[in-house]
Amino acid sequence: MTEFFPGIGNIPFEGPESRNPLAFKYYRADQKVLGKTMRDHLRFSVAYWHAFRGTGGDPFGPGTIVRPWEKGGDPVEMAIVRVRAAFEFMRKLGTPFYCFHDRDIAPEGKTLAESNRNLDAVIKVVKEQQAETGIKLLFGTANLFSNPRYMNGASTNPDAHVFAFAAAQVKKMMEVTLELGGENYTFWGGREGYQTLLNTDMRRELNHMAKFLGMAAAYKKEIGYAGTLLIEPKPKEPTKHQYDFDAATVIGFLRQYGLEREFKLNLECNHGTLAGHTFHHEVELASRYGMLGSVDANSGDTMLGWDTDQFPMDVKEAAMTMRVLLNQGGLGSGGFNFDAKLRRESTDLEDLFIAHIGGMDTLARGLLIAAKIREEGVLDSMLQDRYSSWESGIGVEIERGKTDFKALERWALAEGEPKSLSGRQERYENLLNGYL
Amino acid sequence: MTEFFPGIGNIPFEGPESRNPLAFKYYRADQKVLGKTMRDHLRFSVAYWHAFRGTGGDPFGPGTIVRPWEKGGDPVEMAIVRVRAAFEFMRKLGTPFYCFHDRDIAPEGKTLAESNRNLDAVIKVVKEQQAETGIKLLFGTANLFSNPRYMNGASTNPDAHVFAFAAAQVKKMMEVTLELGGENYTFWGGREGYQTLLNTDMRRELNHMAKFLGMAAAYKKEIGYAGTLLIEPKPKEPTKHQYDFDAATVIGFLRQYGLEREFKLNLECNHGTLAGHTFHHEVELASRYGMLGSVDANSGDTMLGWDTDQFPMDVKEAAMTMRVLLNQGGLGSGGFNFDAKLRRESTDLEDLFIAHIGGMDTLARGLLIAAKIREEGVLDSMLQDRYSSWESGIGVEIERGKTDFKALERWALAEGEPKSLSGRQERYENLLNGYL
């Protein structure tokens, strides 16, 4: 059996003082945190498209990253070799999950029928590899944005023909996801949006998108797929405006069309920051509305205006995300998927390991911090105190809907001015820094 | 009777070639456009807070703008003088509407009761001025963000006491709006948001905001107020995040809490751009969901990150907005309110006229262009052609819900690849430029 990453074994845990680039400093899969292993808290996943199809190409130059196994030849056979490389990588890295698009894992054919056959051929090997390694599919997803046919959108294309084509592609990929036991199925509408409103009937396109998602939800039931359907918001890029702008927009859209019980959200950090939100905001919002399904773990550069998809390296941000997850009792069928790519200049084979190790350590460290914050309870108790006026008197009456404007006016006239209560932001910030 | 703007008479229309700064070049109130006067299309309104309470202060220095009538003394008497100045200004300018906050038009007292009395005293004169001039109130609104008591929010304050206080203030202002025949009542939640998530229970605050708005809708019915309740979105500033982020967020929020039939939106251009949207996007979105109630006409600087509230001076943008309005058949009870302020350096008295004239001309010109585009029909017919696939065959079946993924897959396998259809963005852009 070919070894694709010779000289690199299973990545060990060596602790925070280690300077070994190929060792974990914080992530220890079996370590229990608040009664659950890190593995089960974090449910790490490798994104096939970046890790095994990323070449380092950008709008100003072609790929720089050359993998020794990429020898060309028959594209289906090449795809199968690549699958083996990927499973070796994930086994050595120790991630329990992965995910892929239909067109990443198997080559598109000349016709839809041929594309489907290609996919079946590759999936056969994927299934064997899953069985052999125990690595599972976090989610399947269809690529409805790369092929030129989707340049004006997939379900929101002005041409109904493209809508039908997209439907056929998603149908097949939902079947594949079911077959592989994928725990979720994700929709990212990369070109569901517009480049200029001048040539766009926005509402009609939104109606079509809702129709499409409704059919997907129906088909899920028809085939008995029990996983979660996820929508991934992004505000822009490649289009000027994407309809799934951010968490609030997608939740509102789902409610508008009565789809809110059929879908949850797969939130990506860099997509949140492109929409002008911290990732903490996005996960908190979705979580508190019961809509947080999974996380695309990466990070962006808030001073750059495109999706840089860097590996998550900010411990403070990771701690805030983990705090939300602990509060909602875990991600359920979701996980932390590294939708992150190597920098174009990171061309060494070991960089692929190093980048994932960095991301896993950052999130593991965030988990440890969030758990400590939770166990000490100081921050939670400050927060509870801040809202204590809602636990009695007029606060309770308001929350229970037992009062109205007239009664509140009487109350306010009688009680007079409220006291000034400091928001204490710097105190909260210092406290948080104390845990980092 | 004192004249506040001596030497300036009613602003005349002089046509596009005039270089007279105190004349209209495009706005001619009685000119009919598509069968309706410009006055009735545009329903211009002056924002009392900027036009008569703006001083040019900014975070780096106090006010620069000194008005001859601002002589201090008893604040209620001063407020009444100011009202007279405002009505003279609006009469000479020829705007049929205006709007104000409770605390702009009358001074806050030491207690809520005193504030209410102050307001009543000033409103008496306002009512006389309305009767005398025929100028009407576009909307009333309560200032729930300036007073330090609201520093942590009004309806979303962690302290229930503040919620009650805010309720009392809105109750009173809704009564005043009713009394003055105000056509709408607006909510702008300037501090309904957070500065840091660390000290915030976001969902609880959202619940409180919904309760508050629900009570307002109930009180409206109770007092028999027939105007429209409006919510004005803004993404940030003064807070880091405002809950009424943008049109999509507010519509989603209203649906979440079952309030979507009680409120419409008052959209402001600069608030849209701060959220990362063109104003065209915001009005189109709200309009097509039936939620566009009124417009705060201004413009921002997309390269600056704060609300510059400049007068609208971009004709192309104005044309796009007007196109949306013509499509929805006008703004109903809404209007174009100049929520725009003089630059801090524009200290001449006549600058106040000049700035409003510029905004009115820009929007009037936008209206003329949008009407011409509509009458010629070239752009509309290009757009219709682009979506023609939805008018027959598979397109109709999808829109009517007569198909599903299985049928679409069969169809796609049979029909093969869709044709490549150019989006023709540059052609649309050139065509639009041809009308400017």
Added chain:
Amino acid sequence: MTEFFPGIGNIPFEGPESRNPLAFKYYRADQKVLGKTMRDHLRFSVAYWHAFRGTGGDPFGPGTIVRPWEKGGDPVEMAIVRVRAAFEFMRKLGTPFYCFHDRDIAPEGKTLAESNRNLDAVIKVVKEQQAETGIKLLFGTANLFSNPRYMNGASTNPDAHVFAFAAAQVKKMMEVTLELGGENYTFWGGREGYQTLLNTDMRRELNHMAKFLGMAAAYKKEIGYAGTLLIEPKPKEPTKHQYDFDAATVIGFLRQYGLEREFKLNLECNHGTLAGHTFHHEVELASRYGMLGSVDANSGDTMLGWDTDQFPMDVKEAAMTMRVLLNQGGLGSGGFNFDAKLRRESTDLEDLFIAHIGGMDTLARGLLIAAKIREEGVLDSMLQDRYSSWESGIGVEIERGKTDFKALERWALAEGEPKSLSGRQERYENLLNGYL
């Protein structure tokens, strides 16, 4: 002889009311404006890389634009066919100039020597085409950013080997530019910057860049090239930070290293906006320091954070740019080069004409407006009045260096407070709108 654009003839002028997408509405090459033809004012140039090598690819999908002449086969022969298509296009469009990168016009070979031979073979045909059509080379430039060898920079690469390679490439391309009679030679340092400061010795890299440019200036003299050397600033993308951030940074850099007499700037609108500046700012700054050499005419979307390279469609912005150019008496050896690309969805062959026509009309219209502003003189005279205090008294003394802090203190104590002088921004804005 093959016709590459059958059915499209020379683009005629039809005037502002024409709706013919393949006609000019404002650009009339021979029309005189302030004593000079539009052709000579504007010196339009087609950018070979976008117009003939652009495929519509973006980071989320491959090319969509398919040209009938792109039939593959031997890359040098294909390059020659493409050159013929390009000259037919430019002839029909009526642009007097074009420009290209070495690697756009001829394919890179396996070795530098082979690349040079390829370039020579293609340039032979280019030279014939130039002679035949009279179309001239606005500038030549070397692509030092696409090939993976330049991923970490060219002259700023941590590896001296890459520096040498880049030097060799520029040397050759300077020779080619000389041979073709190119009026300028441009440096755009697409990867001269960093992705992270962590792995970067910034000052050492800046020193190397200065060395490189110094050698280029020396080589120019050695070969007797009389054209202008241009540097094109851009703040970021593809790198996180590019050393040639904006006009001020590049001018400062040139002064730091004593190169300010050897180079001028080639300014691009979209690069300016990415740096947080209006294009008007960039051209004004460079012009007033005597450093404005040429313009890359395009426009960006200020609400998107990447280089969208759209065709310039904003008439007001064009007018402001033209005002600067009229003030400096034209661009000299520079011109307006359409460094602008078709939208990925604009796949019709005629879209290439339509987009350029739109850009040319926009700039021609800007020129007409700027000329009218200049001829009427109202705006200029307002501006002159504003600075009149510098034409006598203390103003003259300050400008002439005849005073100091002590004398000014005495003067200020004696004269007292200055008067408040309105900046009149809205009046200027209205006035400008009056010319649009």
Added chain:
Amino acid sequence: MTEFFPGIGNIPFEGPESRNPLAFKYYRADQKVLGKTMRDHLRFSVAYWHAFRGTGGDPFGPGTIVRPWEKGGDPVEMAIVRVRAAFEFMRKLGTPFYCFHDRDIAPEGKTLAESNRNLDAVIKVVKEQQAETGIKLLFGTANLFSNPRYMNGASTNPDAHVFAFAAAQVKKMMEVTLELGGENYTFWGGREGYQTLLNTDMRRELNHMAKFLGMAAAYKKEIGYAGTLLIEPKPKEPTKHQYDFDAATVIGFLRQYGLEREFKLNLECNHGTLAGHTFHHEVELASRYGMLGSVDANSGDTMLGWDTDQFPMDVKEAAMTMRVLLNQGGLGSGGFNFDAKLRRESTDLEDLFIAHIGGMDTLARGLLIAAKIREEGVLDSMLQDRYSSWESGIGVEIERGKTDFKALERWALAEGEPKSLSGRQERYENLLNGYL
């Protein structure tokens, strides 16, 4: 003697595990790091304007922060009381430096002469307080942006009268700084820029600014002031464009006018991020050009577009800044000045201590990390290896100017393609995270 902060003593050091909000966790003034005390490395300074004149006002509401000693009455007497409060605060906090504007510390009078007298009266007490506490003036500065007379700029005002007035004000404040032994004098040109280019002669204004700074440098010599003159860049806010945009712009400007030996830079983090740069970038750039004089320690919110002036709370960023400082051997006469303000909602008196403690701990922690990175040497040695090609062969020849394009072409043709060398960004990032 009145105690202004009763119940709060000298802030103790309690170490990282302490949860006492009024204790240091990392800053220990006397602890030696790389042979120098933390006190001497960091040279912390309190900004009088934020700490003692900040009220929490923002564009949407007046001040919220009420200090018990602010009792009104005679403004000079009130100013003196405030000085005493400030020195008590600084003494208890343990910061060795502070800084102020003329108009923060003493009230502006009706005339310049009266303002000068007010300043003298207050400075007398300041001098006593300095002597008593040993606290020193890091820098003095004149406020040339708050008073309405400066609305159109100070040295760049279109009115020469204002230039003269500003000169008089700076002259006086330079004298005061000399008298108090201030170690630096700072220029922040808050309104030296423009709101619209339409009404602006940019180059003339830049010339005036240079004249002004030249006179200041001359006056410095005349009065024998030995401190450093500092310019503080900021890109925008309050103006649309400020001439001192960023470090590179200011350095370029100084060179343009031959002033580069008379000034250094005072860099502020939030100003850097508003210009699109990391603070690390700004300090590295200035430092490597020998122009880094002092630091305004704060932080902004990169997703907000205005100067939030928050206390620095990001340890990773602090470590990067400290790394630059250790590399340049300290700040010389400069220091870390907390140009940071309490959030508007942080109204408790103790919040003022807590915020500064947080900032001091963050920077102290950054220092400890930077020292450890330096001592271990792993990162530095990776960096050195990356540039090793410049230490021999062709690299040395290039750096020494011993080669040219022709020789490099020969070399490149002979040597062939450079090897691909990974930039290893993720490895550097992981390594850095290992020290946090």
